[in-house]
Amino acid sequence: MPAFDWREHFSPFIDSLNHSDQAAWAEVLTAQLIRRFEDNPHGDMARWHAALQALPSDLPAKVELNSSAVTVTSEQPLSEQDAENLERGLRGLMPWRKGPFNFFGTHVDTEWRSDWKWDRVSPHLADLKGRTILDVGCGSGYHCWRMAGAGARQVVGIDPGLLFMFQFLAVKGYLGDVLVDLLPIRMEDLPDNLEHFDTTFSMGVLYHRRSPIDHLLDLKGTLRRGGELVLETLVVDGPEGFSLMPEDRYGQMRNVWFLPSCPTLIRWLERAGFRNARVVDVSDTTTEEQRQTDWMRYNSLADFLDPNDPTKTIEGYPGPKRATIIAEKP
DSSP: OOOOOHHHHHHHHHHHHHTTTOHHHHHHHHHHHHIIIIISOOTTHHHHHHHHHHSOOSSOOEEEOSSSSEEEEOSSOOOHHHHHHHHHHHHTTOOOOEEOEEETTEEEOOSEEHHHHHHHHGGGSOOOTTOEEEEETOTTSHHHHHHHHTTOSEEEEEOSOHHHHHHHHHHHTTTOSOSEEEEOOOGGGSOTTOOOEEEEEEESOGGGOSOHHHHHHHHHHHEEEEEEEEEEEEEOOOOTTOEEOOSSOBTTBSOOOOEEOHHHHHHHHHHTTOEEEEEEEEEEOOTTTBOOBTTBOSOOHHHHEETTEEEEETTSSBOOEEEEEEEEOO
16 A cells, blocks of 8 residues: 555645745645654654555445535445445544544544534634634634534534544545645644634644733734634632633643633733624533543543542542634734
8 A cells, every 4th residue: 555645645735835935834834744754754654644545435425514414425326345444444543533524434433523513603703704714723623614514614623532533534535636734743743823714713722822912923924914813721619810820730631721701811812802702602521512422532521520429530630621712803
């Protein structure tokens, strides 16, 4: 089997940058991808590529992007061999964390019901039709597909996890030439002050940042003037100025730094230069929304909560509550 050809997947996006006002980004991105795939390739990449290649590819398929599960279907039934290859390929891309997905009738029940988050957020968004969108920390790209289904002109997801990238390509392989891409890079790998996107999403990222204000400033730099930020993050109850900083771990996660109150988060956004910042949703995260499944067999939320008081984490902090805030760049 030939090795994974990163240029085949990313050259169209890089070419589009070169034909726009982002030639400098194209040059930087190309160097980053060479380092990622050629200079220091991940040890599991060949296995993930083999799993991707196992998925049926010789039958007409269509993709539904506006249902709860991003769904790949075909009027032609799978042969016994295709069905076996499909199961092997999808299982080879485990664990599946963000979704759900459905491939030819096989339901991939992901750890997160990401469709629930989309249903909470999407009614409050500006019309996405024709917009250029950045999704920071996009995971497997589930929300990227929902954004495309809502009419976005172009969607760019970024997430350094290479397994997420292969899960994303499992869907994209059935869509052909679409302006939806997942770049395996970090937020800090983007050029400063791109001012390229109409809407930027950052969902489930802020609390992992040691410097949340710097993250907000970086997000603002990705947006055109008048662009919209959609920010979703862990919060706690409290007055303006209050923020929880865990002593060590939060829900067994070491990389959780700040959980602000909603008024504090609004103030952070205002200090970062955003306007019209408003909270559009606050929801407790439950073990129905995040849980262990047959497609994600590791510990999940139920294992990170106090067994005697599920309103608290195992460390005794308030249980996970997430707020979505929308703001604009002046």
